[in-house]
Amino acid sequence: MKIDNSNLFFSKAQKLIPGGVNSPVRACKSVGCDPLFVKKAAGSKIIDVDNNEFIDFVCSWGPMILGHNHPKVVTAIQQALENGTSYGAPTPLEIELAEMVINAFPAMDKVRFVSSGTEATMSAIRLARGYTGKKVVVKFDGCYHGHADSFLVQAGSGVITLGIPGSPGVPDDIVKNTISIPYNDFETLEKTLADESLEIACVIIEPVAGNMGVVPPTEGFLEKLRELTTEHNIVLIFDEVINGFRLAPGGAQSRFNIAPDMTCLGKIIGGGLPVGAYGGKKEIMSQIAPEGPVYQAGTLSGNPLAMAAGIATLQVLAEPGFYDRLEAKAESFAAELQKLADKYLPGETTLNRVGSMMTTFFNPGPVVDFKSAMKSDTERYGRFFREMLMRGIWLAPSQFEAAFISDAHSQEDLAQALEMTESSFKKIKK
Ligand code: KE4
Numbered sequence: 001m002k003i004d005n006s007n008l009f010f011s012k013a014q015k016l017i018p019g020g021v022n023s024p025v026r027a028c029k030s031v032g033c034d035p036l037f038v039k040k041a042a043g044s045k046i047i048d049v050d051n052n053e054f055i056d057f058v059c060s061w062g063p064m065i066l067g068h069n070h071p072k073v074v075t076a077i078q079q080a081l082e083n084g085t086s087y088g089a090p091t092p093l094e095i096e097l098a099e100m101v102i103n104a105f106p107a108m109d110k111v112r113f114v115s116s117g118t119e120a121t122m123s124a125i126r127l128a129r130g131y132t133g134k135k136v137v138v139k140f141d142g143c144y145h146g147h148a149d150s151f152l153v154q155a156g157s158g159v160i161t162l163g164i165p166g167s168p169g170v171p172d173d174i175v176k177n178t179i180s181i182p183y184n185d186f187e188t189l190e191k192t193l194a195d196e197s198l199e200i201a202c203v204i205i206e207p208v209a210g211n212m213g214v215v216p217p218t219e220g221f222l223e224k225l226r227e228l229t230t231e232h233n234i235v236l237i238f239d240e241v242i243n244g245f246r247l248a249p250g251g252a253q254s255r256f257n258i259a260p261d262m263t264c265l266g267k268i269i270g271g272g273l274p275v276g277a278y279g280g281k282k283e284i285m286s287q288i289a290p291e292g293p294v295y296q297a298g299t300l301s302g303n304p305l306a307m308a309a310g311i312a313t314l315q316v317l318a319e320p321g322f323y324d325r326l327e328a329k330a331e332s333f334a335a336e337l338q339k340l341a342d343k344y345l346p347g348e349t350t351l352n353r354v355g356s357m358m359t360t361f362f363n364p365g366p367v368v369d370f371k372s373a374m375k376s377d378t379e380r381y382g383r384f385f386r387e388m389l390m391r392g393i394w395l396a397p398s399q400f401e402a403a404f405i406s407d408a409h410s411q412e413d414l415a416q417a418l419e420m421t422e423s424s425f426k427k428i429k430k
Helices: 003-017 070-082 092-104 117-132 186-194 221-232 251-255 306-317 322-344 378-390 410-426
Strands: 038-042 045-049 053-056 110-114 136-142 178-181 200-205 236-239 260-264 276-280 350-354 358-363
Touching: 053 410, 070 306, 070 358, 092 276, 092 306, 110 117, 117 136, 117 200, 117 236, 117 260, 117 276, 178 186, 178 410, 186 200, 186 221, 200 221, 236 251, 251 260, 306 322, 322 350, 322 358, 322 410, 378 410
Parallel strands: 136 178, 136 200, 200 236, 236 260
Antiparallel strands: 038 045, 045 053, 110 276, 260 276, 350 358
C-alpha cells in the first residue's frame, strides 16, 4: 500500500503539532505504525492522501452514525452557512436541537450546549459540586470523560492507550477529590457511596463503557448505582457522549430504563461538527449561569452550523426503522465475527457488544472491567490492526476503543470486512 504522501504530511505535521496530531490516540502509537492522513470521506468510506480507500469502523470515534457526508447533513450545513458561521448570540436553531434532545431524554428538563464532550462533563461535575456544596467526584476505572483535570485518574481511552497512569500537570489537590473505583464492582460501590465522610457530590459513569473497549454494565449494576445515589443524595451523571443516540434514541438510559439526574452528550448530536451538551433536572440546571451562580460559558456554544448538523442528524435517526436496521446489521455482523474468532483464535478473544458499538479484545475474557481489559494482548491487537489496514479496513488504533457500525455500512462492506478479518486472523494465528 502506497503511503508516501501520509509519511510526508506526518513528518511535516510533527514539526508543527505535538506528535503530529491534534488528539493523541490518532498517532497510532500503540498499534506500531504512523498515522495515515485523510483526504476525504463519504458514506462508509475513508480515502487517505495516497488515494487508498478504507471501510471505516471508527466513524470519527462515534459521531458518524449516518456515515460520512450524509446528504441531508451536508445540505443542512450549507443552508446554515448561507446565513453566517457564528454570531455569539442565541438562534432558533439552538431551541430546535434542545427540543429534540429533551424529547429523547425525558430525564432532562433543560440542556446547555457546549463544544465538546469534555466541556460537557467538566461543566456537569462543576454544577453537581455547586448544587450539592460537596466536592468529591466518583468515577470508574477505565471510563473516560474527556481530559478535564478531575477526570485524569485511572481514565480510559487515550490515557490507557498511551499507558500513562494519569497525567502530569494535574495538581494533587484536584486528584484527591476524585475517587475512581472498579466498574461493575457492587461491593466497592456500596461501601464508597455509603461513606458519608467522603462528601461525594456526584458519580459519573459511562453507562456502557466504550473507553476501555466496550464493557457493558453487569446485570443490575446501573440499577444499584441509581438506588445508592438516590439513597445518599448523590447526583448521578450518565456520560452518554458515546451512548447517546447510539444505543437507542434515548441512549443507554432508555435502553436500561434508568433516569440519571444529569446526562452528558456529544459526538452524534453534532453530526460531525463540534457539539457537546449537558442537561438534567430543572432544580439542578437552574443553578447554571445566568439563571444561577455556577459559571460556564463558551464562545462557540450553540454554533449555528453545528446545531444544523445535529438537527439534520437527529431527524434522520428519527426515521422509522433506523435503529432496528442498525441493530440487526450489528448483531449479524458480530455473530459472523464470533464464528471467525472461534474458528481461528479459539478461546483467545472476547467480543463485547452493545448495539452498534463493539470491541474484539485479544483476551480470553471475560472482560468486565478495567483490570480484565488490561490483560488484553495489545501487541497482538496492533498486528491485527495493521493487517486489517493493509486490507482496506480502518479500525480504532487502540485495543481500548470501540468499533462502530453506521447506517452507511452496506452488506457488501460488512462481508468484505469479515473476509479481511478471516485472512488477518489467519495471519496472526499463533
Ligand atoms: P471530547 O472532548 O473528545 O469531545 O469528548 C470527551 C469524551 C467524553 N466522554 C466520553 C464517554 C468519551 O468517549 C469522550 C471522548 N471519546 C474519545 C474516544 N473514545 C475521543 C477520541 C479522542 O480523544 O481523540
